[in-house]
Amino acid sequence: MNKRAKQNEPLVTHIYTADPSAHVFEDKIYIYPSHDLEHDGVSDDEGNQYTMEDYHVFSMDDIDAPVVDHGQVLHVDDVPWASEKMWAPDAAYKNGTYYFYFPAKDKDGIFRIGVATSKSPAGPFTPEPNYIPGTFSIDPAVFVDDDGSAYMYIGGIWGGQLEKWQTGEFVATTGLQDPSKEAISVYVAKMNEDMLSLAEPLKESKILDKNDRPLLAGDEDRRFFEAPWVFKNNGTYYFTYSTGSSHYIAYATSDSPMGPYTYRGRILEPVIGWTTHHSIVKFKGKWYLFYHDSSLSGGIDHRRSIKFTEIKFNKDGTIQTIFPYK
Numbered sequence: 001m002n003k004r005a006k007q008n009e010p011l012v013t014h015i016y017t018a019d020p021s022a023h024v025f026e027d028k029i030y031i032y033p034s035h036d037l038e039h040d041g042v043s044d045d046e047g048n049q050y051t052m053e054d055y056h057v058f059s060m061d062d063i064d065a066p067v068v069d070h071g072q073v074l075h076v077d078d079v080p081w082a083s084e085k086m087w088a089p090d091a092a093y094k095n096g097t098y099y100f101y102f103p104a105k106d107k108d109g110i111f112r113i114g115v116a117t118s119k120s121p122a123g124p125f126t127p128e129p130n131y132i133p134g135t136f137s138i139d140p141a142v143f144v145d146d147d148g149s150a151y152m153y154i155g156g157i158w159g160g161q162l163e164k165w166q167t168g169e170f171v172a173t174t175g176l177q178d179p180s181k182e183a184i185s186v187y188v189a190k191m192n193e194d195m196l197s198l199a200e201p202l203k204e205s206k207i208l209d210k211n212d213r214p215l216l217a218g219d220e221d222r223r224f225f226e227a228p229w230v231f232k233n234n235g236t237y238y239f240t241y242s243t244g245s246s247h248y249i250a251y252a253t254s255d256s257p258m259g260p261y262t263y264r265g266r267i268l269e270p271v272i273g274w275t276t277h278h279s280i281v282k283f284k285g286k287w288y289l290f291y292h293d294s295s296l297s298g299g300i301d302h303r304r305s306i307k308f309t310e311i312k313f314n315k316d317g318t319i320q321t322i323f324p325y326k
């Protein structure tokens with residue numbers, strides 16, 4: 001018998017999992033996380049400790065139901081263009097097909113975004129032979145708006161390589177951002193109806209402060225690092241993300257899915273482990289934050305576990321901050 005889901009406890013303990021993207025499909029919660037593996041390689045600022053090579057999908061019939069592992073749904077060996085680092089994925093549904101989006105390094109060591117399809121939300125997923133043209137960096141998140149328009153958000157700095165794309169080309173030697181300059185932010189593009197390609201080039205969407213000025217790269221408590229996730233509540237678009245080096249899940253709002261977004265605050269205070277990565281989904285009238293931490297492994301950064309907790313909105317649309325261990 002699988003373990004029943006309980007808030008703020010690892011949803012599964014038989015494997016290490018991270019970066020949970022949760023969706024309601026077919027009236028159940030489906031979770032698309034990455035899969036942390038053991039390794040004896042290096043740990044560094046490029047994220048070489050995250051040596052993932054496959055994905056499992058999980059589902060819950062209800063918020064307190066047993067968590068079902070649907071098994072391995074995609075392996076790097078099945079993806080012709082990919083070489084390694086199957087990092088944080090996402091999924092979307094349109095016109096009878098489920099789309100699974102994932103980052104991986106191509107054969108030249110450059111992160112790209114791939115897509116695989118299935119007729120079932122539980123997979124297995126069949127990859128397209130090539131990565132999505134025009135994509136780069138990591139952590140794809142696909143938001144489907146009420147009118148059916150789909151948007152792909154991507155990005156991660158440091159190991160996620162966004163700094164290296166600032167000329168429009170990949171420049172492997174580019175270093176980190178100048179802290180006094182505008183922070184590199186998330187990239188977004190509208191997707192084509194086929195959900196397999198972008199309708200336009202990815203472009204940067206800035207996060208602004210309350211005076212409409214873009215956040216600076218040195219503003220590590222607020223600037224975008226990785227883990228984009230967008231949802232809509234009461235007509236407002238919420239762009240949520242990890243601040244990476246300062247370890248918060250933060251959010252910003254806009255009246256357009258393309259942004260620009262205005263910084264609003266924090267959703268989740270730091271968890272055990274270096275990374276923090278999440279998704280937010282509404283299920284049966286309540287909002288839930290899916291996240292991960294390294295508590296089960298005793299704090300080992302690359303052995304993480306997915307969890308969830310309820311989040312609450314204030315009347316003005318702001319989100320009450322979660323303190324994960326209080």
Ligand code: FUB
Pocket residue numbers: 018019034047050087088138139156226227275276277
């Ligand atoms: O899990 C590998 C990477 O770590 C993800 O792509 C990032 O968001 C961070 O969680």
